[in-house]
Amino acid sequence: MKGKSLLMIPGPIEFDLDVLEQMGKPTSSHVDPEFIDNFGRAIENVKLLFQCKEGQPFIIAGSGTLAMDIAACNLTEPGDNVLQLITGYFGERMKDIFERYGANVTQITAPTGQVQDLAEVEKVLQQKKYKLMAITHVDTSTGVLNRVKEFTKLAKKYGVLVIVDGVCSVAAEELKMDEWGIDVAFTASQKAVGVPPGLALLVASNAAMEAFAKRTKPVANYYADWANWLPIMQAYENRKAAYFGTPAVNLVNALDVSLQKILKEGLNQRLLRHQKISKAFKSAMTAMGLRQIPVNPDIAANTMTAPFYPKGINPGEFLNAVRNEGVVLAGGLLADRKNEYFRVGHMGIVDIEDTMTTISAIEVALVKGGYLHEVGAGSYAALQIFDQKTV
Ligand SMILES: *Cc1c(COP(=O)(O)O)cnc(C)c1O
Numbered sequence: 288m289k290g291k292s293l294l295m296i297p298g299p300i301e302f303d304l305d306v307l308e309q310m311g312k313p314t315s316s317h318v319d320p321e322f323i324d325n326f327g328r329a330i331e332n333v334k335l336l337f338q339c340k341e342g343q344p345f346i347i348a349g350s351g352t353l354a355m356d357i358a359a360c361n362l363t364e365p366g367d368n369v370l371q372l373i374t375g376y377f378g379e380r381m382k383d384i385f386e387r388y389g390a391n392v393t394q395i396t397a398p399t400g401q402v403q404d405l406a407e408v409e410k411v412l413q414q415k416k417y418k419l420m421a422i423t424h425v426d427t428s429t430g431v432l433n434r435v436k437e438f439t440k441l442a443k444k445y446g447v448l449v450i451v452d453g454v455c456s457v458a459a460e461e462l463k464m465d466e467w468g469i470d471v472a473f474t475a476s477q478k479a480v481g482v483p484p485g486l487a488l489l490v491a492s493n494a495a496m497e498a499f500a501k502r503t504k505p506v507a508n509y510y511a512d513w514a515n516w517l518p519i520m521q522a523y524e525n526r527k528a529a530y531f532g533t534p535a536v537n538l539v540n541a542l543d544v545s546l547q548k549i550l551k552e553g554l555n556q557r558l559l560r561h562q563k564i565s566k567a568f569k570s571a572m573t574a575m576g577l578r579q580i581p582v583n584p585d586i587a588a589n590t591m592t593a594p595f596y597p598k599g600i601n602p603g604e605f606l607n608a609v610r611n612e613g614v615v616l617a618g619g620l621l622a623d624r625k626n627e628y629f630r631v632g633h634m635g636i637v638d639i640e641d642t643m644t645t646i647s648a649i650e651v652a653l654v655k656g657g658y659l660h661e662v663g664a665g666s667y668a669a670l671q672i673f674d675q676k677t678v
Pocket of ligand 1: 298350351352353377423425426427452453454455475
């Protein structure tokens with residue numbers, strides 16, 4: 288949007304104007320027929336987005352952390368064995384949430400920038416019976432893309448339910464709930480789904496809903512309890528109103544618009560677009576001599592990039608210099624390594640122009656910081672990926 292800076296962080300992101308328009312409209316009643324229809328369509332479209340035909344969507348006001356909370360509280364009872372695969376900050380958070388509900392959590396933490404070894408995870412799965420395994424698809428603190436498909440297949444072999452934190456992946460990375468056998472996947476509105484912050488989106492498989500039905504104790508969280516929300520989601524999907532907590536009317540309308548746009552682009556096309564932009568951005572970083580946290584390209588996210596600062600660059604000065612060029616980037620998120628790297632989100636409606644603008648701003652900041660002598664190498668590398676030598 289002209290006259291404002293370009294928001295290139297891993298959420299919130301730049302939003303489509305048709306989506307934003309919904310936020311400023313007069314708020315209707317949550318039982319208004321038009322809203323009922325919008326909510327119902329959004330629920331149906333969430334199933335298409337997560338590629339889960341028979342799944343049960345939950346669209347609830349809150350951030351991505353609420354989605355984590357919903358997954359954990361509804362499926363764990365005190366003493367349940369949970370296996371948490373950690374590739375960064377959000378895996379640690381998920382583990383904390385499970386423990387809050389009394390789960391007995393075993394964690395396998397990959398070294399920073401890496402993913403777990405399949406054989407190592409299998410060995411752990413053989414040691415005792417786990418109820419759940421949780422995995423972060425893209426850990427936003429590291430930009431590591433975990434191998435959800437392979438790990439889900441492995442967990443299924445041992446009869447373990449799989450929960451995927453897809454907050455930085457859904458709507459931009461390949462994620463097929465039905466085909467891969469995922470039991471719960473979730474995201475938040477402000478990431479690749481392209482809606483302002485405030486909605487948690489989650490889909491539960493039939494097996495997850497059956498496990499929920501078999502609970503022996505009530506869910507230890509009132510707001511997030513599926514028992515409260517299931518009748519609401521079912522009612523709106525059947526184009527009827529029901530009440531438990533007031534839905535975030537404007538956000539749901541914005542989600543409805545965004546989901547229609549996402550599905551119109553096509554999930555495959557959208558994935559290819561994200562892959563291309565990511566490849567162009569990453570090759571620009573490499574051309575400038577900036578290494579990235581993921582140790583190899585096949586475990587690097589397409590939604591974001593986490594480059595290390597080059598030698599001699601001051602993190603605060605760099606981020607300010609980029610901001611002065613009109614682009615907002617994020618600093619590091621790993622507590623002990625915050626000042627070693629920065630993070631760039633490139634998801635949602637991001638296009639070639641946004642990508643090139645961001646690369647140029649980084650080049651200028653690196654020249655100002657005394658690391659580069661001139662601009663151009665990064666932009667040139669990206670343009671080669673976009674297959675056009677001039678803008
Ligand atoms: C952003 C994010 C979250 C948390 O979402 P909030 O909306 O900030 O609560 C959880 N997991 C991942 C992978 C994320 O990227």
